[in-house]
Amino acid sequence: MRIIQEHEKCIGCGSCAAICPKYWEISDDGKARLIGAKLNGVDFELEIKKVECNQEVADACPVQCIYVKS
Numbered sequence: 001m002r003i004i005q006e007h008e009k010c011i012g013c014g015s016c017a018a019i020c021p022k023y024w025e026i027s028d029d030g031k032a033r034l035i036g037a038k039l040n041g042v043d044f045e046l047e048i049k050k051v052e053c054n055q056e057v058a059d060a061c062p063v064q065c066i067y068v069k070s
């Protein structure tokens with residue numbers, strides 16, 4: 001499965017990093033960074049085997065810029 005972040009939409013609230021620090025951190029630009037993700041166009045994408053805490057993160061993101069796709 002893939003985790004996708006529309007990086008531009010992120011408002012840097014920090015929820016993702018608080019809920020799921022294994023995958024998310026706040027970077028120098030004040031927005032969340034999906035650790036290990038690759039840029040695909042304007043979005044960041046990370047291939048993972050198990051969703052782990054990322055579904056919770058997608059549900060919690062206030063601007064809904066995180067997607068879990070199987």
Ligand code: SF4
Nearest residue numbers: 010011013014016061
């Ligand atoms: S929860 Fe969403 S808006 Fe908040 S820092 Fe993470 S990606 Fe950005």
